[in-house]
Amino acid sequence: MTSDLNINLHRRSFLAAAAASLALPRVALAQDAALKIGYVSPQTGPLAVFGETDSFIVDALRAALSDGIDTAGGKRQVEIILRDSQSQSSRAAEVAAELIDADGVHLMLVSATPDTTNPVSDQCELNEVPCISTAAPWEAWYFGRGGTPEKGFDWTYHYFFGLDDAINIYTSMWNKLDTNKKVGCLFPNDADGNAWADPAHGLPFHLPTKGYEVINPGSFANNTDNFSAHIAAFKEAGCEIITGVLNPPDWNTFWKQAKQQGFAPKIATIAKALVFPAAVESLGPLADGLTTEVVWSPFHPYASSVTGQSALALADAWTAASGKAWTPPLGWTHSIFEVAIDTLKRSADPTDRTAIxxxxxxxxxxxxxxxxxxxxxxxxxxxxxxxTVGGQWRIDADGKPALDIIANDTVPAVALTAELRALPV
Structure with a gap:
């Protein structure tokens, strides 16, 4: 972990736990058994919205892969083993060690947020297990684990947007409104918050280069029940823009208190909390006009390399099965298994971790x-x-939230579905 990013993931404790696990009997990687893929995600706890679609995606992929896959070693069956991090970093590290030592996985997958991706990736790096991660800004994953431009990692790979990408799409949305360019920032004292607040790589570095002023009253603990000090600081500074990276319960608390205390910015763009329909719905009418980044949507012109489904077809299948609106984890969860299957197919020996x-x-x-x-x-x-592209929530006639695509500078192939609206006064 670099001193630049004060991300308190206690990486050394995770590595110590992993080292201790080496004393356990290691499961042999059988040459004629199924290829085992381990998958860790937050399926319960405050980050459970990230794992909402996991069972749906995995069940569909198990069916699609039921006949096995063609590999350098011939036709092989694929076994997918799910584990729940319970939204805890320590638990993520623990179940990763179990997948490595007890289950003998050939390949590890992990999603989402640095609280999950980083400890699992650290376990894999130490134990020399190939790992793919997603759904966390790449800087928080890379620099937060001690990576440097000169030296990266041997066993762990990650894909997702970066903070500069998020800021590019955020400012694209903000530039559509007439504001004083004063941005009030909400940064929790966790892995995500510390990465976004980092002066070398986060918003305090990037936003001034775009002509925006950062107002940061300081970090706060997750599950805070009183944001009065932050709201007062934003009002005093005259902030007309609010941004940050919060868990859904914390954003809901802040936004309700802001309304109660008469704080009315022109636009609010929030990572994490506003990505998911299930989390936004709990705000009711207060969700109208809020904005966020959109990593994946039914409007993205892409298709699955495993099933051939389009983004729209995948979203429709989820809605038909669950009765719920589409949600971005559908895309990134499905895609991480696409990368895994492609990797196993191309490996010179799909049972050998080094070859994988x-x-x-x-x-x-x-x-x-x-x-x-x-x-x-x-x-x-x-x-x-x-x-990523930019999205804005609206409340439909039935009271349900719907997400419009209102900025696509970074991915013009994703069609706009509406124009940006200022927040209702």
């Missing part, structure tokens, strides 16, 4: 979330940057 790692490093695959290429990242390997 070598195939992973050369990935260049068109997926339902877009192109994933690990050879053209910021530092030449380990990272693929996937762009």
């Amino acid at each position: 790692r070598d195939a992973l490093a050369t990935t260049d695959l068109a997926t339902i979330i877009g192109q994933i290429n690990f050879t053209k990242g910021p530092f030449g390997k380990n990272v693929c940057v996937t762009p």
